[in-house]
Amino acid sequence: MRSRAAAAGSALFFALAPGTVAGLAPWALTGWDAGAAPIAVRWLGAILVVAGAAVLLQAFARFVREGLGTPAPVAPTAHLVVGGLYRYVRNPMYLAVVATILGQALLLWRPVLVAYAAVVAATTAAFVRGYEEPTLRRQFGGDYDAYRAAVPGWWPRRTPWPGSTGS
Template sequence: MRRSEAALGSAVFFALAPGIVAGLIPWWLTEWHMEPAPLLLRLAGALLTLAGVAFLLQAFWRFVSEGLGTPAPVAPTEHLVVGGIYRHVRNPMYLSVLSAIVGQALMLGQPRLLAYAAVVALAFVVFVLLYEEPTLAKRYGAEYEAYRRAVPGWLPRLTPWDGAKIPPKQ
């Protein structure tokens, strides 16, 4: 896949997946109505939301630039993506989306978004365990297994993984 195709496919997937999960549904649940909340909580929520979006954009860009593909299962990457934020955690997109939802909950003073974030988190974990990890193991073999052993799935490493122990794809 050419980089331009990967970028277009990733942009479409970005609008459809995280755009709906972290944008449209939270709006539908709250209509962005702000309930009373302390200013410090609102500021923390805004920072968490911005950080989530920034990390999500970086993770998506990695799929285009490093993987030459998209995060969408219908147009997967040609190469396993292990650079950038992926050196700290295997599931930065899911964590970024959850950060954006929790950040919106704090910013808007909307506890229902925290309940929604819990449901989304459960769905992410189930998807990763039942589909994503087996699919990546089948597609990338020993390369993915080495990465999986070195980089945690959900709690980021403080120091970036150096990637030195990944065997080449066969």
Template sequence: MQTGKAALGSTAFFVLAPGGVAGLVPWLLTRWQLQPFWLPFRILGVFVLVIALAVLISAFARFVTEGFGTPAPVAPPDRLVVGGLYRHVRNPMYLAVLSLILGQALLFGQWILMPYAVVVSLAFAAMVHWHEEPVLRRDFGAQYDTYRAAVPGWWPRLRPWRQS
């Protein structure tokens, strides 16, 4: 896929998928209204939101620049994406989206977002297990198996994985 098309597709998917799951639904649940809450938790919420957004943008950009595709299943990357944050954890996008939801819970003091985060995390885990991993194994074979064996799916490793 051409880089321009990949960037446009990734941008559209960014708005639709993470934008819906971590933006629209939390807004519908909370209207982003501030509830009485302890100030240090609000500050932590802002910190989590900023870091999570940076991680999410970085992961999306990696699909365009390294994978020559998008994170969207309809326009997958031509190459397995294993650089950047993907050297530490296989699912940085999902972790970033969950962190965006949790960051909003802390910032706004809206606890309704906690069970929503649990539901979203279960949906993500199911998507990875029953769809993404089989597709990646089919498309990238031994390369994916090596990567999967070296890099954890959900708990980031401290030292970045290096391909041999």
């Protein structure tokens, strides 16, 4: 039953958080009006949008399956999520959101989205440092400390962290 509640909560949070930050806000800034971008730039943008969305979906599913919770601070996981893409980088969701926004900037050829992506990245980094890392340290103690020491926050490892439990 916990996994059903986690799935429902994660779906709701997916719509609210990434849906707003990487969907609603970029639309409000651009109206999805595209500039005259070279086709290669548009393709690169589309690839970033699709890759960002795929990473987000995988990460949210990982929170449900492995963590038995959600990414939302009000309904956290019961277990530290360290499998999948989390074996390479601690913050794949945040990176995926910024990649999606940068992809939209290229796809639509709208510089305002590059500036917006920078604001999202800075805000996210401050949230991670000020709230998320201390909260995870309190919740998971030494397990989180070992994970944090082995897996970078923002630049992926070349090889998966061998201390992870999930694939």
